[in-house]
Amino acid sequence: MNFVPELKHDEKDIRQTPYWFLFQNERLLIHENGPAVSIPCMPDPLLVDLSILHRRHIGQIDGHSCYSAALAEGASPPEGMRFEALRKLFSCLDEPLAVAAGRAAQLLRWDQTNQYCGRCKTPTRRHPTELARICPQCNLIVYPRISPAVIVAVIRGDEILLVRTRRHAPGRFSVVSGFVEPGETLEQCVEREVMEETGIAVKDLCYFGSQAWPFPDSLMLGFTASYAGGEVMADGSEILEAGWFSAGNLPLLPEPVTISRRLVDWFAGRKPA
Numbered sequence: 001m002n003f004v005p006e007l008k009h010d011e012k013d014i015r016q017t018p019y020w021f022l023f024q025n026e027r028l029l030i031h032e033n034g035p036a037v038s039i040p041c042m043p044d045p046l047l048v049d050l051s052i053l054h055r056r057h058i059g060q061i062d063g064h065s066c067y068s069a070a071l072a073e074g075a076s077p078p079e080g081m082r083f084e085a086l087r088k089l090f091s092c093l094d095e096p097l098a099v100a101a102g103r104a105a106q107l108l109r110w111d112q113t114n115q116y117c118g119r120c121k122t123p124t125r126r127h128p129t130e131l132a133r134i135c136p137q138c139n140l141i142v143y144p145r146i147s148p149a150v151i152v153a154v155i156r157g158d159e160i161l162l163v164r165t166r167r168h169a170p171g172r173f174s175v176v177s178g179f180v181e182p183g184e185t186l187e188q189c190v191e192r193e194v195m196e197e198t199g200i201a202v203k204d205l206c207y208f209g210s211q212a213w214p215f216p217d218s219l220m221l222g223f224t225a226s227y228a229g230g231e232v233m234a235d236g237s238e239i240l241e242a243g244w245f246s247a248g249n250l251p252l253l254p255e256p257v258t259i260s261r262r263l264v265d266w267f268a269g270r271k272p273a
């Protein structure tokens with residue numbers, strides 16, 4: 001199973017019934033199959049009396065077209081289905097479906113919040129060839145917003161730097177992360193965030209990997225780095241606790257679906273230098 005994000009579908013590639021990522025107030029419509037969760041797969045939502053807005057082809061999964069759309073605010077879920085917050089579903093869906101659902105949520109939110117030109121207030125239209133909206137009056141083009149954020153595993157000997165923030169569930173630790181500011185390189189952002197949040201200087205940055213994170217519109221860019229100096233000191237506002245942890249003594253960690261967890265798993269599984 002593999003999700004391919006694409007704007008237009010190529011008819012010859014589409015052989016299967018489409019998947020529908022249908023949202024109502026940021027909550028996704030799913031089938032209830034006991035503990036298992038599945039995405040509605042049907043020729044058309046109208047067949048189950050669901051009328052939709054902002055329909056968009058967002059890609060395909062193994063020959064199944066994937067569509068995002070909004071349901072009216074008062075619409076009730078058909079029998080056997082319910083609405084659920086995407087964040088809750090992210091770790092229970094197969095990865096290609098979770099990625100498609102994330103793209104669906106982001107594009108739908110962007111379509112819904114850019115119906116009018118921010119410069120001249122004229123209703124916007126979809127751009128005919130690009131993933132963009134365009135104002136027919138002043139030609140302003142609006143692309144979907146993506147907010148880059150860095151996330152970094154800082155290593156000192158056989159220990160990793162972990163922090164507990166206000167955003168995380170009680171008791172859960174993670175690696176340092178933060179949003180990139182205008183005019184900043186990724187390297188500068190890593191150095192600034194680690195210093196601001198923990199008082200630690202870093203060196204030897206190395207790119208690790210990335211993850212689209214649609215809560216609401218982030219792209220997480222993962223790095224590893226080495227300790228270069230300083231004493232750990234939580235900033236006391238965003239960061240409640242910070243410290244060094246060895247692989248044999250790790251605290252409660254983020255879910256396996258997150259790049260944060262992949263960074264900690266990389267640390268825990270790496271061979272000694």
Ligand SMILES: [Zn+2]
Nearest residue numbers: 117120135138
């Ligand atoms: Zn305009």
